[in-house]
Amino acid sequence: MKKDIENREDIYLFVKEFYVKLLNDEVMHHFFAAFTNSELLEKHLQILVDFWDNILFYSGTYQRNAMKPHLDLQAKKPFKAEHFKLWLLHFNNTIDEHFKGEIAHAAKSRALSIATVIQIKTAELGKQ
Secondary structure (H helix, E strand, O other): OOEOOOOHHHHHHHHHHHHHHHHHOOOOHHHHHHHOOHHHHHHHHHHHHHHHHHHHHOOOOOOOOOHHHHHHHHHHOOOOHHHHHHHHHHHHHHHHHHEOOHHHHHHHHHHHHHHHHHHHHHHHHHHO
16 A cells, blocks of 8 residues: 655655656656766755755755756757646656555645646746
8 A cells, every 4th residue: 555755755756767668758858868977866865855845845955956957958949838747747656656645735726836837937037
């Protein structure tokens, strides 16, 4: 039986598994190619754990601007609607493979909100 997301260890598990999917996806890989180095990937995963820990448990562990790296990336490698769909698909599948419960549902809901906001902001950037 699957349990709900309860702590940073659970977050690390889903973030790491999620990135395995992204790095192995032919359409998505180019966005994450900078993280093929295991040391850089691990550093990035810890930042993401802080982000999701803050999102799901209001821990205060994430103090960065989450939008800036995505806007910077958009300028180099533009996002398309299919990228957001695949990102959400991989995210939701990763959560569903490992967890079930209120926090797991909240993570998927927040991921949809985040993807929607990033999609809107990057589209606005493209119109400038």
